[in-house]
Amino acid sequence: MGIIEMILNLVLDVFSILLIIRIVMSFLNMGKYSSKIAEITYDITDVAIKPIQKVLKPVQVGDYYLDFAPLVVLIIINILQNLI
Numbered sequence: 001m002g003i004i005e006m007i008l009n010l011v012l013d014v015f016s017i018l019l020i021i022r023i024v025m026s027f028l029n030m031g032k033y034s035s036k037i038a039e040i041t042y043d044i045t046d047v048a049i050k051p052i053q054k055v056l057k058p059v060q061v062g063d064y065y066l067d068f069a070p071l072v073v074l075i076i077i078n079i080l081q082n083l084i
Helices: 003-027 036-055 069-083
Strands: 059-061 064-066
Touching: 003 036, 003 069, 036 069
Parallel strands: none
Antiparallel strands: 059 064
16 A cells, blocks of 8 residues: 555545544534534535535434435545545
């Protein structure tokens, strides 16, 4: 594995961790503006999530909405890492 592949895998791993942090924050009702860390996390992950949210709308379950866009992004990242 070359240096470029290692760097790309590292970037994708860090992005995956940020996505997981975002998912946990959403379960804890920590919105984008609840803290500076949340704002940074949302700003970084919005780049990948927003385009998918335009196609895949959140699903209403009772009084709650489930957003599957972060899961789709994690799956895409996994596929990319397997192709590298």
